[in-house]
Amino acid sequence: MHKTVSGSESSDKIEESGYQSFEKYIYDTVFIGDSRTNALAVYELVPVKNVLAKDGENHRSARTEKIIAAPSGKAVTIAQAVAEMKPVRMMVSFGINGVSFMDEESFIEEYALFLDELHQASPDSIIIVQSILPVSKSYETQKPTLSNQKIDRYNKLLKQLAEQKGFAFLDSSAVLKDKNNALDQKYDRGDGLHYNKAAYETLLQFYNKNRIG
DSSP, X not given: OOEEEETTSOOOOOOXXXXXXXXXXXXXXXXXXXXXXXXXXXXXSSOGGGEEEOTTOOTTGGGTXXXXXXXXXXXXXXXXXXXXXXXXXXXXXXXXXXXXXSOHHHHHHHHHHHHHHHHHHOTTSEEEEEOOOOOOHHHHHHOGGXXXXXXXXXXXXXXXXXXXXXXXXXXXXXXXXXXXXXXXXXXXXXXXXSBXXXXXXXXXXXXXXXXXX
């Protein structure tokens, strides 16, 4: 059964006796994506071994390109790494490097193929598709092919895809946005595309309040 969690929703979950610690939740989760995902390890918020990401990667190239997966140190594809790790859950955060050049049909077709490969590699793992996160107002002005309006449109398609496949969809983009539907300046690392540590701390708080699996 699919599950969708939105950043506009509130959650007042509390730590109760026997409730899994968030540290354990993170330990059981593999984060998959591009430079925006790599930052979780760079800022030392998530263990390096839990991050399967490559700067500049998109979900099409991720199907064949190899990364150095810790702790083995082997050069493998993300799906191959997942097959070895068999994590409790995977959070997939691709999209920002595909929106600007893929049309909607190609984008979703490639994403579906990638998700299928992840599922085949580790059938018992929970798959969470995270929404594509926003860019700043100045960035979308400079690069209109990557506007927040377009990102929102592709996120609707990703949500539909996740639901069709029975995977979870985590709409976390809202927690990083300002009133103008763009990346809040307080989370901008400086280029309008990448985030500072505060952004990831906010995202982790959202993950904690909206745990899946």
